[in-house]
Amino acid sequence: MSAYLIRNANILGEQVADILVRDGVIESIGSALAADDATVVEAKGLIALPGLVDIHTHLREPGREDAETVLTGSQAAARGGYTAVFAMANTEPVADTAGVVEQVWRLGKEAGYVDVQPVGAVTVGLAGERLAELGAMADSAAQVRVFSDDGKCVHDAVLMRRALEYVKAFGGVIAQHAQEPRLTEGAQMNEGELSGILGLTGWPAVAEEAIIARDVLLTAHVDSRLHVCHLSTKGSVDIVRQAKVRGVNVTAEVTPHHLLLTDELARSYNPIFKVNPPLRTAEDVEAVRAGLADGTIDVVGTDHAPHPMEDKECEWSSAAFGMLGLEEALGVVQLTMVDTGNLTWAGVADRMSFTPAKIGRLADQGRPLVAGEPANICLYDPDAARTVDPYASASKSRNNPYADRELPGAVVATFLRGVPTVLDGKLQEISA
Amino acid sequence: MRHLLSAGDLSRDEAIQILDTAEELLNVASRPIKKLPTLRGRTVVNLFYEDSTRTRISFEAAAKRLSADVINFSAKGSSVSKGESLKDTALTLQAMGADAVVIRHHLSGAPHRLASSGWMHGAIVNAGDGTHEHPTQALLDAFTMRRHLGDLTDRRITIVGDVLHSRVARSNALLLSTLGAEVTLVAPPTLLPVGVEKWPVHTTYDLDSALHKADAVMMLRVQAERMQNAYFPSAREYSRRYGLDARRMGMLPDHAIVMHPGPMNRGMEISAEVADSVRSVIVEQVTNGVAVRMAVLYLLLSGSNESDPIPESLV
Ligand SMILES: [Zn+2]
Numbered sequence A: 001m002s003a004y005l006i007r008n009a010n011i012l013g014e015q016v017a018d019i020l021v022r023d024g025v026i027e028s029i030g031s032a033l034a035a036d037d038a039t040v041v042e043a044k045g046l047i048a049l050p051g052l053v054d055i056h057t058h059l060r061e062p063g064r065e066d067a068e069t070v071l072t073g074s075q076a077a078a079r080g081g082y083t084a085v086f087a088m089a090n091t092e093p094v095a096d097t098a099g100v101v102e103q104v105w106r107l108g109k110e111a112g113y114v115d116v117q118p119v120g121a122v123t124v125g126l127a128g129e130r131l132a133e134l135g136a137m138a139d140s141a142a143q144v145r146v147f148s149d150d151g152k153c154v155h156d157a158v159l160m161r162r163a164l165e166y167v168k169a170f171g172g173v174i175a176q177h178a179q180e181p182r183l184t185e186g187a188q189m190n191e192g193e194l195s196g197i198l199g200l201t202g203w204p205a206v207a208e209e210a211i212i213a214r215d216v217l218l219t220a221h222v223d224s225r226l227h228v229c230h231l232s233t234k235g236s237v238d239i240v241r242q243a244k245v246r247g248v249n250v251t252a253e254v255t256p257h258h259l260l261l262t263d264e265l266a267r268s269y270n271p272i273f274k275v276n277p278p279l280r281t282a283e284d285v286e287a288v289r290a291g292l293a294d295g296t297i298d299v300v301g302t303d304h305a306p307h308p309m310e311d312k313e314c315e316w317s318s319a320a321f322g323m324l325g326l327e328e329a330l331g332v333v334q335l336t337m338v339d340t341g342n343l344t345w346a347g348v349a350d351r352m353s354f355t356p357a358k359i360g361r362l363a364d365q366g367r368p369l370v371a372g373e374p375a376n377i378c379l380y381d382p383d384a385a386r387t388v389d390p391y392a393s394a395s396k397s398r399n400n401p402y403a404d405r406e407l408p409g410a411v412v413a414t415f416l417r418g419v420p421t422v423l424d425g426k427l428q429e430i431s432a
Numbered sequence B: 001m002r003h004l005l006s007a008g009d010l011s012r013d014e015a016i017q018i019l020d021t022a023e024e025l026l027n028v029a030s031r032p033i034k035k036l037p038t039l040r041g042r043t044v045v046n047l048f049y050e051d052s053t054r055t056r057i058s059f060e061a062a063a064k065r066l067s068a069d070v071i072n073f074s075a076k077g078s079s080v081s082k083g084e085s086l087k088d089t090a091l092t093l094q095a096m097g098a099d100a101v102v103i104r105h106h107l108s109g110a111p112h113r114l115a116s117s118g119w120m121h122g123a124i125v126n127a128g129d130g131t132h133e134h135p136t137q138a139l140l141d142a143f144t145m146r147r148h149l150g151d152l153t154d155r156r157i158t159i160v161g162d163v164l165h166s167r168v169a170r171s172n173a174l175l176l177s178t179l180g181a182e183v184t185l186v187a188p189p190t191l192l193p194v195g196v197e198k199w200p201v202h203t204t205y206d207l208d209s210a211l212h213k214a215d216a217v218m219m220l221r222v223q224a225e226r227m228q229n230a231y232f233p234s235a236r237e238y239s240r241r242y243g244l245d246a247r248r249m250g251m252l253p254d255h256a257i258v259m260h261p262g263p264m265n266r267g268m269e270i271s272a273e274v275a276d277s278v279r280s281v282i283v284e285q286v287t288n289g290v291a292v293r294m295a296v297l298y299l300l301l302s303g304s305n306e307s308d309p310i311p312e313s314l315v
Helices: A070-079 A098-111 A134-139 A157-170 A193-198 A205-222 A234-245 A256-260 A263-268 A282-294 A329-338 A345-359 B012-029 B053-065 B086-095 B110-116 B135-149 B167-178 B224-229 B235-242 B282-301
Strands: A003-011 A015-022 A025-030 A038-042 A047-050 A052-057 A082-087 A115-118 A173-176 A226-228 A250-254 A377-387 A406-416 A419-423 B043-048 B069-074 B100-105 B123-129 B156-160 B182-186 B202-204 B216-219 B257-259
Touching: A003 A377, A015 A038, A047 A345, A052 A070, A052 A329, A052 A345, A070 A082, A070 A098, A070 A406, A070 A419, A082 A377, A082 A406, A098 A115, A098 A134, A134 A157, A157 A173, A157 A205, A173 A205, A193 A263, A205 A226, A205 A234, A205 A250, A234 A250, A234 A282, A250 A282, A250 A345, A256 A282, A256 A329, A282 A329, A329 A345, A329 A377, A329 A406, B012 B053, B012 B135, B012 B167, B012 B282, B043 B053, B043 B086, B053 B069, B053 B100, B053 B123, B053 B282, B086 B110, B100 B110, B100 B282, B110 B123, B123 B135, B123 B282, B135 B167, B135 B216, B135 B257, B135 B282, B156 B167, B167 B182, B224 B235, B257 B282
Parallel strands: A003 A038, A003 A047, A052 A082, A082 A115, A173 A226, A226 A250, B043 B069, B043 B100, B100 B123, B156 B182, B156 B216, B182 B202, B216 B257
Antiparallel strands: A003 A015, A015 A025, A047 A377, A377 A406, A406 A419
16 A cells, blocks of 8 residues: 655644655654655645544435435545545435445445445334334444434434433434424425515424424433434524533534525525525524534534435425535635634534544544544645535535535545545545 | 516515506506507416416406417416426426516415526516415505505505415515505414514504504405414404404495405405495406506516606507
8 A cells, every 4th residue: 555745734723744644544743754655745735634524414325326326425525525424314225224224334335435334214214103223233334323314303202212222222322303393394494584575484493492402301311322413593502502511412513504504595596505404594603603613513514415406496395405515514614613713623623523433433533643543634725715616526416505606725635544535636546 | 677576676666667557558458449569579478387267367368458479388288287397397488489477386486486597588477476475466456555545655554364375465565565555464473474573564463453544454365274284273263353344344444445365265354245345346456457467567578667658659
């Protein structure tokens, strides 16, 4: 296996040093390192981050290979600086058995661009009626630790309680898509002044907050572990903040789009901005930024949700929910968190790599950039700027809400265990 | 004015220009030969995804009286019902050379999609979209009020009923406040949209309190099925608290008029006695609809926005 000498990288924005990578691990870090056999990667002016970990990705395979495959989604992830993604369970068939999670896991290995860690469904077929074989998925080759019915909420309180209890046997976590179903029947956008004006059925903040509040109490009651997917409202931030003060084992995630975009975009009736949970108000955006800054929100998860064009080129209410994000997440985080002084680059490493790996129990992802650790590295140029072009993407889908927007930064290189998946900003061929 | 998507897009001057033009066109409608050659050679498509015979016929009559070619494209009996996308339909209409598309759709925002997607270039007229807006209905309502009440500045208009699901209420609230009227929305709290306090209107839950100073009261259609979603307990209770009956009509000032965009649920939001009373201008609303829609099509299609209302020679 070849060696790489990364020169003059700004490690976590704290220290400029060389990084020597050999045989998949970081061999040494220091100044003026030399290695004759190593390929030199000049990284002056680039931030070195641990390979990013996305706790919330939809890869669509099996079942919707027209929207994304494990390969194309992995490539998009690599281009975004990621070295691991958690693949959500709402595929066709649903990832609710050891067989399906192992299939996804194997496809990830074959693709070779990132570690694809399957998320198992909590309930059979995401139907919310009976528990899937969580233990079998945990014991499978995929070693599933994160369970979620994402796309749907485990709204039955008894089922949620049992799931929280059951996964304690193997260190699992329930990742909840918090959406009270009755309060959101037919919901199309954030409920507020604008939904009333636009005549679109509202998705009230309370439908998210009520579930989070209940789940926090259940989690405390059974002494288990809860992860809140894509938290989107000010009220949700407050509930999680209080729960953490009380010592509840809860973590929370925010998406890049909820850090940047607001419900005002629905005025266009362009479903490219239709997502679940919906884009919220500017006040909510402020609150989730503050929550991510102070650690109430632990991680950024993309909720990368590819959809074919025809599911977005239609009326708002007929359109699918969801937007892409893997290739823009880091730029959005720089724009909303770093450039605004909310977070340091070390903070970014924590929210986008260390902590998501920890929540999902990935042993050799989200590791510090020190000698002896796996060489999962993202080199990022914070001074670059780009206009987002949905067609310049590795994803199969084009439902990109940032189209034609200026975003800062560019991923220059991504290393997965010492192998460059992206170099000079270009996706590399992987010989698996 | 390139499209008519929302009553809120109209400035006071634009709204008054439409109403004044409609006034002149109403004279045409009362002549033995009802046709003007103004839109000869132009094509107007009525694209109806939702049954509404009265609105379609109104637009069709309006376009034909201006000598436009009219194509009716209804969801029933066309490729639309087989699941053709809005985009493909728009591309087809573009290929057919539609100069204006009058669209009625059960989903909010469909007219905006046609206007802003780049799929077609013609003028778009919103003929009612989902629970969003119905701007030509608001224009004909304002037109009707103006004929009875004169200038609408400071006139008090009370709109009663299912505001939450009513495109007529939205468009009327926006247009009437643009025209300087004082609008009061009356509904049970469940049928007022979240955020209504930021609209340019007053609201109250008590109908009786909103009648004695009203210059016009507009009753909205309320579907009895709404009670299945717990918006109100029963049709009878709704009717008791929010229906306009003879007792309540008696509370109105003598000059006040009663309106309804139709179709009415007699016995639900309006009693038969009120619907058929001399105060009711409901039938007149239908007549005025054609003149207002002629004015909208004329102003959208006959060249510059600053054009003289109607050339002398034609009137
Ligand atoms: Zn979700």
